Amino acid sequence: MTFWTAALIVPAFALLLVQAPAWVWASGLALWIAAGRTFGLVDDSWLVVLAALWLPLALLALRPLRRRLVARPLRTLFRRVMPRMSATEQAAIDAGTIWWDAQLFGGRPDWKRLLATPAPTLTPEEQSFLEIETERLCDLASDWESTAVWQDLPPAAWAYAREKGFLGMIIPRRYSGLGFSAYAHSQVIQKLSTRCSAAAVSVMVPNSLGPAELLLHYGTDAQKDHYLPRLARGEEIPCFALTSPYAGSDAASLTDTGIVCREMWQGKETLGFRVTWNKRYITLAPIATVLGLAFRVRDPDGLLGGAADLGITCALIPRDHPGVRIGRRHWPLNAVFQNGPTSGDDVFVPIDMVIGGAGQIGNGWRMLMECLAAGRAISLPSSNVGMAKLATGSVSAYAAIRRQFNVPIGAFEGAQEPLARMAGHLYAIDAARKLAAAGLDLGEKPSVVSAIVKYHVTERARIIVNDGMDLIGGKGVCMGPGNFLARAYQQIPIAITVEGANIMTRTLIIFGQGAIRCHPYVLELMRSAEAPGATGLATFDRALFGYFGFLLRNAARALTFATPARLLLGTPRGAAPEMARYYRGATRLSTALALATDVSMATLGGTLKRRETVTGRLGDILSQLFILSAILKRFEDDGRPEADRPFVHWAARDALARADAALRAVIDNHPSRIAAAILRLLVRPFGGAVAGPDDRMDAAVAQCVQTHGPARDRLLAGSWTPRMEVDPIAATHVAFDAYPGVAAIEQRLREAIRAGRIERLPQNYRQLGAWAAAAEAQGLIDPAERVLIERFAHHADLAVQVDDFEPDFGLAEGLRRATEMPRTPLPEAAE
Incomplete structure (x- = not known):
């Protein structure tokens, strides 16, 4: 009987692993019972128990009966437990596409598919632009000159950027733009960021979330024909006004309102809006000639024939339009890129100024969410990788030549640890940036991936710059033209804040969107729960039992991978064999993430989205798995260079250790002790932890980044080339x-x-x-x-050497010049 019981358990476990449907379970158990009876291995007492087990399986295998007796009451319960999704939440969930993130969330990543993804490349024209025009723009702008002299990008740099088409990289050639790929766009922003943040920001904003991208996807032909050539040639400077003092990260809660009305405009009665807005933090606003504006449309008189609240709408308004107030500046931590407020009170905006025309009224939030997925994957990741390359390249060179106690400071073990972090994190975030750009060029708009790279690239760039400041000491804290790192140190918090604070990105967006969009059954469950009729019930039934099967499959896989049986997981065909442990570790943690997500959903229900410590840590697991995937992909794309192995092993070990630490934190702090017990039993039955990089790895990476050679060159590739005649x-x-x-x-x-x-x-x-x-x-x-x-x-x-100045830093001379300037008389006070 023991042998026959084992003959049941082993196939049952195999059926769990392959997520077999109910009819296979019922048929298999029936065959097992029949064979046992035939050979006298199952007596009458066992037959009653087995029949009680078989009957529910038979019920689940009969779909019409299952829908009536099981799915229908569970759907009623599901409707009560799960909160309804708002229109703005639905738009955010629907925005963009799912890509490699779905593979990681599914628990069974197809590594062959990832490795088969084409590596991002530049066309000859894009490469030439990077080497000539971008290098020249870098020569024309520096962080010191921008911040200490002009408080802006220098005029010569602005003129060159406009002339050479930097502001129209994403605009197709038919509209006079450069028509560059996402990867080329990313490379240009990265290179500019190794030289001057004002140059990078001034170029990246018109090419990311802004009027150009919105026009390309949603504009009318007339709007495209008028604005896109002018934007491409730099004749128009765009900005996009979304955030306000009362709706920062929560941009869906806009209080800026447009009331539908009819007014006289250019000599005839025109349908439009009376718009009142108060926006802050709008990049390029002080110098913009055309203002993209997001506001909520209300139609109390029913002039458009729809609901009273029509939703968020995007319009394109000329700077000189009557009532527009614009031109004042914010001062974001000495970054000096143009940024400021804009406002207006009861400004009449004709309906023709709506991006896409009347048909796009109320679709603004969806438009913004879809476009933001692409822009977020390029702008901040590229600029922060560039800043990290500036820090790593300059600090490692400084550490190699700067002697203390007659030894280069980079030779001290205490300095090798931060140097290794700088180089290892740079390798990882550059790999993530490249993989995200590759996805965009494949036609994806990966909203979850874009949030991952935005959050983790900016956070690791902060670590890199902080470590750099520790290493260069007094050289880094004294401002001047010879200080290559201070402005980057000052400006790091800006990237952490832009496009939604990183806290929100981590706790809400990465997991919130990922869990619903990437899960193979959850979104279908949510939609079918509200769908009427037999079709809705059938879809709910299919999704519900798919969900249960998915959960049980991942439970079986997680328990298997927690044992030495995980060593049976091989390396994907064509991948480097020495990286097998990282592929195995990523697959194990991917399965654990899928299981932890489903167990958390099942035990916490609709309250999960408010449990931000849980969702943040689950999002961390997903993020680290994506970064690890990018590291392994980059190593293969680069041809597995032997010299790069210290970087690869350091970065991969670090990503695995961070993902494992996040998983342990989920289990240790889970609000549901039942969920914690289940996860600990299935995922971590033997305890333990994944080790991060050790001291030997630190020493190898630090030595590598301080040594001339192809590994250092690849790590810093795409940086501006400093020359004495320039700076x-x-x-x-x-x-x-x-x-x-x-x-x-x-x-x-x-x-x-x-x-x-x-x-x-x-x-x-x-x-x-x-x-x-x-x-x-x-x-x-x-x-x-x-x-x-x-x-x-x-x-x-x-x-x-450290820069020094006159005792008053030249302020007296500046004040003297200011007093000699002609004054414009103030307007007289109104009566």
Whole structure:
């Protein structure tokens, strides 16, 4: 009987793993009972028990009966338990597409599908634009000049950006734009961000969420023909006004209102809106010539023949339109890109100014959600990867040449840990940026993926810049043209805040949208629960029992993967064998995420969306799995370079450890102790934790990022090339380029130094010239080596110096010039 019982358990477990339908279970159990009776292995007492088990399975296998007796009452209960989805929530859920995120949420990621995704590439024209025009714009703008001199992008840079089409990269050629791919757009923004944040922001905003993208997708032909060529040529500067003091991250709660009315406009009675708005934080608003505006339309008199509240609508309004107030500036943490408020009171806006015309009234929220999915995946990830490359490239070079205790600071173990974090995180976020751009160029609009890269790229960029500031010390805290990192340090919080605070992105968007859109059954359950008639019931029945089967499948898989049986998971065909543990770990955690999500939904119901600590941690698991996927994909796309392995292993170990820590936090802090017990039993029956990068990995990564070679070049690829004739911050890089030769000379002369023939290299770079002359006089080095040492000494000395100014920082001279400026008389007060 024991053998026969095992013969039941093993196939049953296999049926769970393949999510077999009810009729297969009922048929299998019937065959098992019949065979047991035939061979005398099942007695009468067992037969009663087995029959009681078989009857429910038979009931579930008969769909018409199951719908009437099981699905119908459960649908009634489901309607009471689950909160109804609002129109704005529905629009957000429907926005964009699902992509690799759905594979990760499903518990069985198809790695072959990911690895088969084409790597993002540039056309020859895009590559040329990146190497010539983008490099030139970088030369024309620096963070120091923008912030300390112009409080804006320098005029020459603005003129060049307009002339060369930077503001119309996403606009098709037929409208005079560049028609670039998402990846090209991302590469341009990244490169500009390694040089000047004002340049990056001024270019990325017109090419992300703004009038151009909305016009391309929803504009009328007349609107496209009029505005798109002008936007592409830089004749119009756009901005888009969405957020307000009372609706920041909660943009769906707009209080800006347009009342439908009829008024005289350009000599004839015109249907339109009386719009009142008060917007804040609008990038490019102070210099914009055309204002994109989101407002809520109300039609109390029924002039449009619909509901009184028609919903959010987007319009395009010229700057000089009567009643528009615009031009004042905010000052976002010395970033100095143009940003400011706009407002208007009872401004008449003709209906023709609605983007897409009258047919798009009330569709603004859907339009914004769909377009934001693409823009969010490019702008902030690209700009923050660029900032991270600036920090990592410059700080690692500085750490390699800057000596303390006559040893480069990058050689100290205490410095190697933050250097490794900088390089490892940079490898990971650049991989995530590239994978997101690749998805966009495949035609996807991955709203969940865009939220993942926005949140995690900006957060890791913050870690990178903070570590960089720790490493360069006093050099980083004293402002001046020679400080390459201070402005990035000041501006990091801006990216954390833009497009919704990161707290909201983590706790609401990533999991909130992901759990519903990416789950194979939840969205269908929610929709079919409200659908009337037999068709709605049939759909609900199919989704409900699919959900149960999905949950049981993942429970069986999670328990299997918690044992050494997970070692049977192989590496995807064509993937690097040494990365097998990361593919296995990602598959195990993907299954655990799917199970934890379903158990949380089942035990917490509609209250789950308010349990933000739970949803945030579940979202963290998904996010880290996406980042890990991007890391593994990048390694394959780059041809598995041997030199990159330290970066890959560090980043992959870090992502796995972070995902595992989030899973442990979900279980340890779950509001439902029943759910916690189930998850602990199935997912973590033996406890333990996934280890992150260790000290040896830190040392290897730190050494790699401080060493000239293809690995460092690939890590920093796409950065602006500093040159002394353009900016003195290039001194660090010139010295770094010369340092290997100097280090080789020092190594060769070690015996001579020990013998006392010559002193060791002085720590003061200004003494290196005399040391080199003495070494040449003794025949220890040749003239070319002396020149190399002198070149290194000169630039290394420039690199370690700290900027200084007049005692009043030049303020007195500035005030004197201000008093000499002609004054514009103030208008007289109104009577």
